[in-house]
Amino acid sequence: MLVALDKYGSITLPAPLRQKLGLENEIYLELSLEDDGAIVLYPVNVQRNIRLNQKGLNKLEQARKSGTGQLPEWLTEDMKNAEADTDQQIP
Structure with missing residues (x-):
């Protein structure tokens, strides 16, 4: 799935992907960079x-x-x- 980085450095996750993953509005995602260069996002709870x-x-x-x-x-x-x-x- 191809996504673009906008001029502010933001990406938009396509709706079908958000729905498939059960991601809702205003959720926080942790980003990590793997040794092989892969970017990994996973949802986190912010207290x-x-x-x-x-x-x-x-x-x-x-x-x-x-x-x-x-x-x-x-x-x-x-x-x-x-x-x-x-x-x-x-x-």
Whole structure:
């Protein structure tokens, strides 16, 4: 299957190939270069990482308890397990 590299360095995977592989929009692909020059792509999951200091966690807890406002679903899910990052100081 022939694909072209555009002026921005991007390629488009043809729809039949994406469908066959079950790739959906906004998926991340890891690219590796093999010793023989082959380019290999494989899908990966990217996990968001939210880091808060204790002050930020306190504000987050207040927001949780208030029950007001609408946050993106991904943030709501991430907040369920939020905890202080004791390994690194955040101003």
